[in-house]
Amino acid sequence: MNFILIFGPPAVGKMTVGKALAAKTGYKLMHNHVSLELANRFFDFGTDPFRKIDRLVRFGVFEVVADSDLPGFIFTFCWAMGLPEDRKYVDQIVKIFTDAGAKVHYVELTASQATRLKRNRHPDRLAEKPSKRNIAHSEKCLLSDDENYRENTLPGEMPERKIFKINNESLTADEVADLVMGHYGFPADV
Numbered sequence: 627m628n629f630i631l632i633f634g635p636p637a638v639g640k641m642t643v644g645k646a647l648a649a650k651t652g653y654k655l656m657h658n659h660v661s662l663e664l665a666n667r668f669f670d671f672g673t674d675p676f677r678k679i680d681r682l683v684r685f686g687v688f689e690v691v692a693d694s695d696l697p698g699f700i701f702t703f704c705w706a707m708g709l710p711e712d713r714k715y716v717d718q719i720v721k722i723f724t725d726a727g728a729k730v731h732y733v734e735l736t737a738s739q740a741t742r743l744k745r746n747r748h749p750d751r752l753a754e755k756p757s758k759r760n761i762a763h764s765e766k767c768l769l770s771d772d773e774n775y776r777e778n779t780l781p782g783e784m785p786e787r788k789i790f791k792i793n794n795e796s797l798t799a800d801e802v803a804d805l806v807m808g809h810y811g812f813p814a815d816v
Contacts (some may be wrong), residue, residue, distance in 0.1 A: 629723040635777035636746035637742040640702035646799035652815030653698030692726035706775040
């Protein structure tokens, strides 16, 4: 199995690229908000019960998928680079897949804040992520995250992960998916 972790700041296009990559490869996609939106139906974002549901769903899916015969699985995540707990969290996810024999591939997306603010209003994003539909609140969160966290790697950071970093500012999701497929040699779904 190929496990692809697509990460980057809010509204950079992780889900959209994940969808394009899934369509081209036949790999399954679980974007970050699948479990977040479910947990948010019951509890406020960030509360202990919210986090517990999110983790149960996410890690339950990861364990079942890693133990399956799926050829590939894509997960998207906002990774705060400066937080040791985020690195530990990513390592826990990755371990589930490597313990099952999967190959792990990291894809990092970057784009300017202005571009991400535009993408934050995209209809596909709003359809998939109900918690982002209050645009004023969503934009406030994006700006706050940019101010408080570093969600892209620095040059040479984590070389052991062999991160494929792409500035998708002016690329379509299909173009990014093609770059990822070419870089990692993923076959097209036939």
